[in-house]
Amino acid sequence: MLQYLSPSFIAGAIGDYLEAGGPVVLALLVATFLLWTLIIERLIYFASTQRKLVKAKQDRWASRQDHSSWAAHAVRERLISEQRLSNEQFLAVIRVLILVTPLLGLLGTVTGMIEVFQVITSTGASNARLMASGISKATVPTMTGLAISLSGLFLINILDRRVSRSLAALEDSLDIQVQPKAAPARQEA
Template sequence: MLARWLEPLYHLVDAGGAILVVIALVAALLFSLALERGLFFHITYQRARRRLFERWAARPDHLSWSARTLREVWTQALITRLRGPLPWLKLLVMLCPLLGLLGTVTGMIVVFDSLALSETGQAQAMADGVARATLPTLAGMAVAVVGLLFTSRLEQVIRREDQWLHDRMAEAVEDAHAQTP
């Protein structure tokens, strides 16, 4: 039963080496962080943003320097919560191509080592080895590109939300200012 579950892992290691497994683990971590940020934005962040507006609306003072400073602190704290794992996502994205290159280098060392031991210049064996050695680079680059798309989208959402929060809070100040006689 367990061997049936581990068989794809054996094929993965056989096809691209142990580095390919590390790339798969990094990809799983990267995609789980991206999924967590998506769920955080749509569930937790929306509630926190609603509570922020309720707290701001409940304040009697919106115009003083201390009120504007408090508004800035509250909005930056909320944006910081949204931005939390962004450095980790960027680190994992940068790590993927490097792991792919490491897999290629170690794979080429294995290819040249096996060619040196066989003492024959078999072109087919070398071509198969080179193809196997370049698989980690392909996997690393593919994961990095998809991770870069996630990271770029998250940065775009953060910028949009930061601007939206500042605009909405400023509108509340203008409304409060217009209502005062």
């Protein structure tokens, strides 16, 4: 059982997987590395840095004397907007990678099927061993792209919920005061 944890076994398994899936799997591996790097960065951000930024914005708001003028409302909106930008950093790139990985898998399917058709035209349909290699290159990238995309979808939903909750909590904490409207002056006839 411990042999499966050895670095040489893991490297061999990855090499076999890359060979079975063709060059598209390598592109998927790079996309996966980038996707998970960005997701982990966002999770670390929400676990540590985000709280500090929210606290700093709350302190900036609390230090203001005026909470009711038009300028105060503009400052409040700016603080919320700055936090939104910080919270949503890299989320668009994560979404793009989630959308691109199944398409890369589909590209692998097409290239694998082209290989199968080339084997059929050059050797006929009798060489099952050569056709199996092309079929493997057609199915492995598709499965890989879908698995990457599904795992990314799960985590982007978690990150989106954290963004929404964080912004709602910040908006609630930055209280505004409404100035009462002055009664209109009465004119005597």
